[in-house]
Amino acid sequence: MVEPLIELKGVSKAFGSHVVLDNVDLAIYRGEALGIIGPSGTGKSTILRLIAGLLEPDAGEIYVAGNRRQGLVEDQTEAIGISLVFQNSALFDSLNVDENIGFLLYQHSRLPRKRIRQLVEEKLEMVGLPGIADLYPAELSGGMRKRVSLARAVMQNPEDQAANPEVLLYDEPTAGLDPIASTVIEDLIRDLQHKQGGCGTYVMVTHQHSTIRRATDRVIFLYQGNVQWEGRVNDIETTEHPAIKQFFSGSVDGRIQVAP
Incomplete structure (x- = not known):
């Protein structure tokens, strides 16, 4: 079997007393596009932060490339690079696009500025x-900021190939975008999966039906x-699972309860 x-x-x-994740098992395989879906407040973004190593689990184990x-x-130094793309793009307002995308290289590499540029x-x-590259985040549209954050996520360091991202974690990458801008981002995510210099494996948290269907496998x-x-993703159309049917129909009647 594939590891x-x-x-x-x-x-x-x-x-605190609020249990967000309870004995969750999850496997991510090389080269796949995995979508994590579900109602708001069910721990989807928490899973991304656990995978990224920004949070520790209270119980259980996380393995990266076979190593716990x-x-x-x-x-620690991990066998693969994992990069998180935040929902709000998380660009530094005081830095221009060049400085945002090349931030880690400017701060932590010995590459000359001309090469980083x-x-x-x-x-x-x-x-x-x-x-x-010389524009600032305030001069960009929402869709452009999303694309700049994608460029930053796949930025590679020629001096340290081991640190280059092999897995991208997308937290609501099309949130707040109109349908056309969402399609642009969905197509770009797929393109980056197969393009040299992109990233072939990704995990995506999303609520948007078009993004689920176009950008996950x-x-x-x-x-x-x-x-x-x-x-x-094709099984969504044929499953009889009541929660899936309710989630995609948007019905308030069913096992998924609307928070007060």
């Missing part, structure tokens, strides 16, 4: 935004801290 690239085994996480993670990502321009070309449905359903 998962990342695996969660019996992972639980609580914040101990502590946070900053506490060249790498930034290559990533901007990759996301369809050539010639904007396999889907897990998370509710009340547990994985309630798992299947291929």
Whole structure:
């Protein structure tokens, strides 16, 4: 059997008395596009932060490329690079696009500024935004900021190939965008999966039906801290699972309860 690239085994996480994840098992395989869906507040973003190593589980184990993670990502050197794309783009307002995309290289590499700028321009070309390196985030539309954040996520360091991202984690990448801008981002995410210099494996948290169908291959449905359903994206159309049918129909009647 193919070994998962990342695996969660019996992972639980609580914040105070609120249990967000309860004994969750999850496997991510190289080259796949995995979607994590479910109602708001069910721990989807928490899973991303656990995978990224920004949070520790209260119980259970996380394996990355077959090695068990101990502590946070900053506490060890991992076999693969994992990059998180935040929902709000998380760009530094006081830095221009060039400085945002090349931030880690400017701060932590010995590359000359001219070389970093060249790498930034290559990533901007990759996301369809050539010639904007000197603009600031306030001068960009929401869709452009999303694309700049994607360029930053796939930025590679020629001096340290081991640190380059092999897995991208997308937290609501099309949230707040109009349908056309969402389609642009969905197509770009797919393009980056197959393009040299992109990233072939990704996990995506999303609520948007078009994004689920266009940008994921396999889907897990998370509710009340547990994985309630798992299947291929095409299985959504034929499943009789009541929670999946309710989620995609938008019905307020069913096992998924609307929070007061």
